[in-house]
Amino acid sequence: MATPSRSLADDIRGRSDAELIDLVLARPDLARPAPADLTSLAARAGTRASVQRAVEALDRGHLQVLESIVVAGDAADRSVLLHLLGTDDATTVDTIVQDLWRAALLWRGADGDHVVRTVPEVLGTTVAGLGAPMHELRPSAPPEHADPDRIRATIAEAPDDSRAMLERMTWGPAFGVLPTAQPGRTTARWLLEHHLLVPVSTDRVAMPREVGLVLRDGRLHRSVELTPPAIEARSVTLVDGAAGGAASECLTHVDELAAAWGADPPRVLRAGGLSVRDLRVTQLTLDLDPEHTAFVVELAYAAGLVADDGEVVPVWAPTSEIDEWSSSEAGHRWATLALAWLGSTRAPHLVGRRSTGTGPANALGPDVQWPAIRAIRREVLRELASLEQGSAPDRGSLRGRLAWRRPNRSAAVLDEAVEAVLREADWLGVTGRGALSEAGRALLASPDSLDDVAACMATHLPSPVDHILVQADLTAVAPGPLVGGLGSFMRLAADVESRGGATVYRFTPESVRRALDAGWTAADFTETVRRSSRTPVPQPLEYLVSDVARKHGQTRIGGAAAYIRSDDEAVLDTMLASRDLAPLRLRRLAPTVLVSSADPRVLVDLLRDNGFAPVHEGQDGTVVHAETPRRRAGSRRRGPGPMVSPVDRPYTQSLVDGLRAAEATADQRRVEDESRPGPRIQAMDPVVTLSLLRDAVADRHGVWIGYSDGHGATSRHLIHPQRVEGGRVRATDESGHEKSFSVHRITGATLEA
Secondary structure, three states: OOOHHHHHHHHHHOOOHHHHHHHHHHOHHHHOOOOOOHHHHHHHHOOHHHHHHHHHOOOHHHHHHHHHHHHHOOOOOHHHHHHHHOOOOHHHHHHHHHHHHHOOOEEEEOOEEEEOOHHHHHHOOOHHHOOOOHHHHOOOOOHHHHOHHHHHHHHHHOOHHHHHHHHHHOOOOOEEEOOOOHHHHHHHHHHHHOOOOEEOOOOEEEOOHHHHHHHOOOOOOOOOOOOOOOOOEEEOOOHHHHHHHHHHHHHHHHHHHHHHHHHOOOEEOOOOOEOHHHHHHHHHHHOOOHHHHHHHHHHHHHOOOEEEOOOOOOEEEEEOHHHHHHOOOHHHHHHHHHHHHHHOOEOHHHOOOEEOOOEEOOOOOHHHEOOHHHHHHHHHHHHHHOOOOOEEEOHHHHHHHHHHHOOOOOHHHHHHHHHHHHHHHHHHOOEEOOEEOHHHHHHHHOOOOHHHHHHHHHOOOOOOEOOEEEOOOOEEEEOOOEOHHHHHHHHHHOEEEEOOOOEEEEOOHHHHHHHHHOOOOHHHHHHHHHHHEOOOOOHHHHHHHHHHHHHOOOEEEEOOOEEEEOOOHHHHHHHHHOOOOHHHOOEEEEOOEEEEOOOHHHHHHHHHHOOOOEEEEOOOOOEOOOOOOOOOEOOOOOOOOOOOOOOOHHHHHHHHHHHHHHHHHHHHHHHHHHHOOOOOOOOOOHHHHHHHHHHHHHHOOOEEEEEEOOOOOEEEEEEEEEEEEOOEEEEEOOOOOEEEEEHHHEEEEEEOO
C-alpha cells in the first residue's frame, strides 16, 4: 500500500480545478507563499502546523465526524461511522465527510477514506476522551485483551466498586491516578489484573480505547451534534433609533475624552499603558463605569485619535487627527470608530484582569492585546446578521451556537469574550436593544467602505440642536447633541449632571469661574446663555454669574517670584493669618501687596483651594486668561502597508492555473529525461558527488552527471574526469573535447555502466 503522504499527493493531483480552488479557499494558509507545484501543495497540506489550523477551524459536527474516522481506522465502512456517532443520518455524515475531504483532512484511495497522517497527532492521544489503543499502551499484550466480547464479559464480572471506578472514567479523561487508600488500591488492582486498566507510570493508569468503547456501548460521543443548535430570539422594535442614540453618546464620550486629555494628558507608564489612577480620573470625568471607560479609551486609541506623544516624559494625548475627525459629519465620525473597533486586535474587557505574572492589565497596555478577539467580533456579528431584522438573540443560546462553531476554544474564555462583544456593540451602536442595527449589517457587509457605513448610521443619529432649556434650579437641559460651538461652551461653563436622551448640565460657582478664567466676561456669559436658551434666563443664574464675577479677579497674582496685590487689605490679612497658606511664606511689602517665592500658578491653585478667587496678572498688569491647553500627540506614522492580495476566488483561480502549468512543465521534463540516453541521475549530496568523481579519476572511469546551467535548466553529460581541484572538474566529454565543470552546478552523478 502507498504511504499516506504519497497518497495525499496523488489525491490532490487528481482533483479538478474547481476542487483545488475549494481546497485553497478552505485553507488559505496553503497559498502563502504560493507553492511551486501540486506536490508542494500536498506536502504543505500535510504539515502539522497547517493541519492544526484546519482542525481548530472545524465546528463540533465536523470535529465529531473526523474523530470517528480516526477511531474507526482507515477505509472504514460508512456503517461503522454511523454506529460510532450513534446516528442514522447518513446524508449529513456524507456531507461532512465530503467537506473534510475537500479541506484535505482526508484523502481517498481505492479502498476508501484515509485521514492525513498528522491529523491524529493534532487531535492527541485522547480522541473524544478515549485513551490510546491497547497495542500502543502495551505492545506486548495478546490480541484477546482488546477483544470487545472478552472485555464485555470481564466488566460483567467486575465488583461493584471496580465498576464504579470504570464508570467515572467512561466519558473521560481516560487517565487516572492510583488511590492512596487501601480500598481504592485494591479496586484498581483488580482492574489492572484483568487488563481493563493499564499502568503508564508508578502512580498513573490509563483506560485502553477498546475498554472505553465497550463502556460507551460503541458510541464515541455522549451526544451527537452534527448540526448547529438553533438561536432563540425575541422580536424588538426601534432598533435603529436605540442604536443611533448609543452611537451619539459614544461620539460625545470620545469628544469629552479628547477635551480632558488635551487639557491634562495622563502619563504613559514605563511598561506602557494608562495607570489605574489616571483611568479612575478619566472615569469620573466621563461619568461612566470602569468597563465602559476602558472601552472608550481603547476605542479612541484604535481609531488613532489618542496616542503616546513620544516625548522625553511621554503622555497620552489626542493626535492631530482628532481635529479633522471632530469637524467631520457625525456619520463619518461614527464609521471611523466602528471600523476601528471591528478591525482591532485589542480586548478592552481584559483591562483590570490579572495577567500572567504582571498584575492587572492596564488600559492601552500590551496585556490587552489579544488577536483572537477580532475573529470573535466578526463571528458574533455574523450570527446576529443570520437572524431576521429586529430579532434580539437569547445570550445563552448565542453562546451555545458559538461554542458549537469553535469547540476547541475554552468555553469560559469564549463566553466572557462573547458577552464583552455584545456589550461593546451596544455601547457603540452596532446593536440596538440587543438586535443588529442597519448600520451594524452595513459594517459587517462592507468593512472596507467608510462611506457606506457612515451613510447607514447618519440617518439614525439624533440631529444636533442649537438650543438649551435653562431652569430655575441652575440646570440646563440639552434635548439632543449640541452643535459644535454651543457644545464647547456648555462643557466649559457647566458640569454634566446626567446623560441619556437629553443631557442635563448644572451651573456651579466652579464652572462659572472656569469660563471666566478662559476669558469670558459676565456679560458675555449671560448673553450666550440667553441667546441659546428657549426659556428665560432665571434670576438665580444671573445672581450666580454676577457674584462669581464680582469676586473674580479681586486678588491678582504675578511673578516677582510672585506677588499678590489686592485693594482689600482685609483679604490679605486673612491670607497672612491662614495656617494652610503657611508653606507659601507670604510676606507683606505694602498694605495691599504680598510676595511669595512660589510659582504664580501654584499660588492661584492654593488660594482657590482655600476659598479665595484670585486671577493671574501679567507683567503689564493685565489679566492672563487661562486658556484650555490643547496638547496633541504626533500622528502615528502609517506607511502604505503591505500590498497583500486576499486569498479570494480570482487569486485562487490564478494560483491553480499556475500550479497546473508547473505540473505540465514537470511532466514534460520527466518525459524528456526518460527519453535521453544514459541512466537516470538522482540528486545527491555534493560531498558524495565529489567522492564519486575522485574515485572515477583514480579508476579512469566514465561518469554520467547532471549539470545545471545559469538559467536553472539541467542537462546530462557523459564525462571522463581527469582531475578535481579548486571546485572544478577537468574532464573530456563524449566527443573527446576537454571541458571544465563547476562542482557546485553538478546536481548528481552515477558511474557509466
